[in-house]
Amino acid sequence: xxxxxxxxxxxxxxxxxxxxxxxxxxxxxxxxxxxxxxxxxxxxxxxxxxxxxxxxxxxxxxxxxxxxxxxxxxxxxxxxxxxxxxxxxxxxxxxxxxxxxxxxxxxxxxxxxxxxxxxxxxxxxxxxxxxxxxxxxxxxxxxxxxxxxxxxxxxxxxxxxxxxxxxxxxxxxxxxxxxxxxxxxxxxx
Amino acid sequence: xxxxxxxxxxxxxxxxxxxxxxxxxxxxxxxxxxxxxxxxxxxxxxxxxxxxxxxxxxxxxxxxxxxxxxxxxxxxxxxxxxxxxxxxxxxxxxxxxxxxxxxxxxxxxxxxxxxxxxxxxxxxxxxxxxxxxxxxxxxxxxxxxxxxxxxxxxxxxxxxxxxxxxxxxxxxxxxxxxxxxxxxxxxxxxxxxxxxxxxxxxxxxxxxxxxxxxxxxxxxxxxxxxxxxxxxxxxxxxxxxxxxxxxxxxxxxxxxxxxxxxxx
Numbered sequence: 547x548x549x550x551x552x553x554x555x556x557x558x559x560x561x562x563x564x565x566x567x568x569x570x571x572x573x574x575x576x577x578x579x580x581x582x583x584x585x586x587x588x589x590x591x592x593x594x595x596x597x598x599x600x601x602x603x604x605x606x607x608x609x610x611x612x613x614x615x616x617x618x619x620x621x622x623x624x625x626x627x628x629x630x631x632x633x634x635x636x637x638x639x640x641x642x643x644x645x646x647x648x649x650x651x652x653x654x655x656x657x658x659x660x661x662x663x664x665x666x667x668x669x670x671x672x673x674x675x676x677x678x679x680x681x682x683x684x685x686x687x688x689x690x691x692x693x694x695x696x697x698x699x700x701x702x703x704x705x706x707x708x709x710x711x712x713x714x715x716x717x718x719x720x721x722x723x724x725x726x727x728x729x730x731x732x733x734x735x
Numbered sequence: 736x737x738x739x740x741x742x743x744x745x746x747x748x749x750x751x752x753x754x755x756x757x758x759x760x761x762x763x764x765x766x767x768x769x770x771x772x773x774x775x776x777x778x779x780x781x782x783x784x785x786x787x788x789x790x791x792x793x794x795x796x797x798x799x800x801x802x803x804x805x806x807x808x809x810x811x812x813x814x815x816x817x818x819x820x821x822x823x824x825x826x827x828x829x830x831x832x833x834x835x836x837x838x839x840x841x842x843x844x845x846x847x848x849x850x851x852x853x854x855x856x857x858x859x860x861x862x863x864x865x866x867x868x869x870x871x872x873x874x875x876x877x878x879x880x881x882x883x884x885x886x887x888x889x890x891x892x893x894x895x896x897x898x899x900x901x902x903x904x905x906x907x908x909x910x911x912x913x914x915x916x917x918x919x920x921x922x923x924x925x926x927x928x929x930x931x932x933x934x935x936x937x938x939x940x941x942x943x944x945x946x947x948x949x950x951x952x953x954x955x956x957x958x959x960x961x962x963x964x965x966x967x968x969x970x971x972x973x974x975x976x977x978x979x980x981x982x983x984x985x986x987x988x989x990x991x992x993x994x995x996x997x998x999x
Contacts, residue, residue: 564806571802580791589794596793596801604805617778624785629750637988669789689745690781696745711745711773718780725787 552619560606567604574620578627584671585631585691591638598630599623632693674724678717685717741770748777753983888913896978896995902927904957906995908976917965919948923978926957926994932983935959935994940975945989950981973999 550558550569558566575596582595602610609626616622675683681703688694688702699714700707740763746752747760764770888911896906906923921937929935934952938945949963978995 567805568802571798575793575798576790577785579793579797580788581785583791584785584788592791593794593797593801596797597804600801600805601808604808621778621782624782632749636990669787671784671787674787689749690784693749693751695749695751696742699745708742711742714745715773715777715780718777722780722783725783 556612556619559603562604567600570603571600574623577620578623581624581627582631585628586635591631591634595627595630595634598634599627602626602630628693635692670725670728674721674728677724678720681713682717682720685713686721689714689717740764741767741773744770744773744777748774748781888918891917892999894976894997894999896921896923896976896997899977899993899996902980902994904994906978908997908999919963919965919976920960921949921951921963921976921978922958922960923951923953923995924956924958926953926959926978927980928955928957929953929980933991934981934984936979936981936984936986936989936991937961937963938977938979938989939965939973940977941973945977947987948976950984975999 550566552570552573555566555570555573559570578599579592579596582592582599583589586592586595602608603623603626604610609629612619612622616625675686678686684703685699688699694702696707696710699705699710703710703713705713740760743752743756743760747757752760764774890909891912892908892910894908896908898904904923904926906921906926909920909922911918911920919937919939923935926935929952934950936950937948939948940946948965949961951959951961953959975996975998977989977993977997979989979991979993981989981991
């Protein structure tokens with residue numbers, strides 16, 4: 547039997563075909579787990595994210611409902627994994643920071659280093675981020691890895707609300723340029 | 736270009752919009768080529784990022800744990816009715832709080848409460864059964880309360896709520912022992928004015944876990960009050976109590992800033 551495409555599997559999942567979900571899980575386990583781990587920097591949290599993503603997929607409603615307009619299926623899976631990670635990060639932050647009796651808003655946020663440094667190994671992404679100016683590193687960290695809102699980013703960086711979008715876009719662009727420049731080269735340290 | 740919506744791309748991408756805002760934005764997106772282009776560009780820029788990350792080996796047994804959990808969903812209720820159940824419960828507090836605070840007859844409270852429930856039922860026929868059960872439970876609880884209401888009570892604990900930010904304000908939390916459980920009375924003054932959908936939400940905190948304990952709005956002078964009945968499950972103790980300003984009602988975990996707080 548020919549290998550089923552993601553879309554074929556997704557259609558079967560909608561009919562509550564368990565083996566289709568299992569196949570899709572096997573196909574994406576490593577990619578999504580690695581991504582969730584990189585986002586949350588916590589193995590337990592990354593597993594919770596996996597749970598959340600596949601429960602949503604199985605339910606097939608709301609965030610777990612895929613339509614072609616959302617682009618490639620694999621990109622869409624990464625998007626809902628990123629959203630689930632951000633969601634979990636926010637919940638954890640509320641519990642750990644907001645509730646420890648201090649006013650977290652005035653607190654300095656963990657620097658770019660702290661958030662990314664703890665990751666097990668350096669990868670191409672980390673190397674590329676390192677080459678960016680501090681301000682762009684901070685944008686990537688706050689926007690991409692912490693998933694903050696526009697208002698939060700503006701407050702943390704003390705910049706006008708209206709400039710957030712432009713700065714995020716610039717940082718992502720620069721990151722992309724570095725990634726493409728170094729594409730395929732594995733850095734050994 | 737419509738600034739009101741075009742400014743929301745970042746929050747849309749990071750999934751920080753409420754369901755309503757998200758719908759509005761998506762509607763706008765259909766009509767705004769600028770936003771479509773911008774969104775596409777940002778998504779393209781972000782799309783490749785995961786492929787430059789190192790792969791991590793999943794922990795042993797994760798596959799079984801995840802899939803077991805997913806498939807066990809089948810027998811239990813899906814998330815939608817659960818969420819509505821939570822809303823229904825919030826409605827219950829509100830109805831109770833209103834009835835108590837205003838000293839209304841309980842029978843009116845029941846009517847108000849039933850009215851709230853019925854509104855939901857009208858739009859959610861398929862949830863009819865679970866909501867009816869909710870109503871029955873709530874009615875029997877209300878009847879229990881009515882009996883309890885006639886006995887005198889005295890406060891078991893009283894604590895000042897101090898302001899945590901620049902917003903100012905102060906409050907008082909009183910715990911009252913009743914036969915059927917504890918009742919929490921929160922009174923506040925001088926709180927900052929709410930805007931839009933914002934509400935003040937009370938949280939009881941056990942360790943690191945905040946649980947919602949009633950929400951309220953303030954009058955023009957920043958005064959507010961709410962009562963909340965604690966679940967009957969025994970002698971659960973709480974470490975702290977806090978009031979936060981939430982961007983919308985019915986949040987089950989805090990999203991807004993804490994304005995008042997005290998240890999218990």
